[in-house]
Amino acid sequence: MLTETIAFDDERQIFTADDTSTEELVSRMTIPLSLTFQLTRNCNFRCVYCSEPPGIRTRPVEEVLEMVDKLSGMRRIIFSGGEPMAYKHFWRVLEHAQGKFERIVLSTNASMIKPGDGDRLKELVHYVDITVDGPRKQHDAIRGQYDKVIRGLRRVAEAEIPLSVICVFMQGNRNVIHYIAQTGDIFGAKKVKVLTTIPKGMSKNLFEDFTSSEDIEALEVRLREEKERNGWTPRIVMTDWMKVGQGHAILIEPNGRAVASPVWNEPECIDPFADLSKCTAEELWQAFPYKINHLAKYLERTMIVID
Numbered sequence: 001m002l003t004e005t006i007a008f009d010d011e012r013q014i015f016t017a018d019d020t021s022t023e024e025l026v027s028r029m030t031i032p033l034s035l036t037f038q039l040t041r042n043c044n045f046r047c048v049y050c051s052e053p054p055g056i057r058t059r060p061v062e063e064v065l066e067m068v069d070k071l072s073g074m075r076r077i078i079f080s081g082g083e084p085m086a087y088k089h090f091w092r093v094l095e096h097a098q099g100k101f102e103r104i105v106l107s108t109n110a111s112m113i114k115p116g117d118g119d120r121l122k123e124l125v126h127y128v129d130i131t132v133d134g135p136r137k138q139h140d141a142i143r144g145q146y147d148k149v150i151r152g153l154r155r156v157a158e159a160e161i162p163l164s165v166i167c168v169f170m171q172g173n174r175n176v177i178h179y180i181a182q183t184g185d186i187f188g189a190k191k192v193k194v195l196t197t198i199p200k201g202m203s204k205n206l207f208e209d210f211t212s213s214e215d216i217e218a219l220e221v222r223l224r225e226e227k228e229r230n231g232w233t234p235r236i237v238m239t240d241w242m243k244v245g246q247g248h249a250i251l252i253e254p255n256g257r258a259v260a261s262p263v264w265n266e267p268e269c270i271d272p273f274a275d276l277s278k279c280t281a282e283e284l285w286q287a288f289p290y291k292i293n294h295l296a297k298y299l300e301r302t303m304i305v306i307d
């Protein structure tokens with residue numbers, strides 16, 4: 001039923017539906033539409049705002065594969081981390097996931113994409129998300145390793161894998177944030193996603209970087225003008241957490257714990273609600289408290305969109 005109603009538009013990188021209400025669509029769902037599967041929390045970067053820092057051990061690979069099997073039939077799985085390519089069984093998991101999901105996505109810092117990996121990835125993923133936090137100086141102050149990131153981005157683009165460029169809007173890049181759209185345009189990104197910090201992980205103490213709805217509205221006006229002026233082709237999608245609401249994302253941590261994120265009423269900004277190593281995908285969905293926010297976000301009904 002849901003498969004007939006919700007489609008994935010590869011050109012715009014968005015789930016689409018007719019005007020059926022979100023509540024009605026949710027009532028027909030038995031498993032999540034999409035979730036983020038963290039293969040490892042290890043990472044070769046130390047981004048100042050990292051919301052998913054190291055400290056959680058990954059289950060043995062056989063158990064990871066079993067958890068992937070349990071999710072089979074879900075519309076989209078996003079392999080993430082930490083840095084997912086730092087996980088030693090990364091390629092094995094990607095190969096194992098083939099045919100089980102309508103869309104398989106890699107969310108990576110791009111620094112570990114070696115020569116030849118682009119062609120290999122093209123066979124295994126539908127698109128790649130890569131974060132660039134500004135031009136060289138600003139990116140390096142926030143995230144580091146600009147050259148490695150751009151090199152990885154170029155390898156993905158040259159392999160003609162669809163991609164999105166992501167950035168996190170902070171004090172350190174607020175005056176140059178529009179360059180992200182320029183970067184996305186150069187590399188043929190379908191979408192540029194502008195996120196804002198959440199009080200989670202390393203971001204917890206970055207109070208000066210938390211963004212108000214007014215800041216986001218001002219940025220929207222500016223990016224709309226710049227997109228028009230410069231003829232950028234990627235769609236720009238911005239997140240205002242006050243509109244998205246809490247807990248839309250389901251993260252499977254490397255140990256199998258399922259958490260809803262971000263939930264800023266909770267001290268760690270997450271709401272653990274299930275353990276995928278011990279339950280089915282249906283049970284996981286049943287236990288998930290933020291179903292409406294989940295679907296509304298992925299249909300971009302609660303997002304700021306600059307088409």
Ligand code: SF4
Nearest residue numbers: 043045047050082109
């Ligand atoms: S934000 Fe991503 S790339 Fe940066 S340290 Fe955290 S996991 Fe690594």
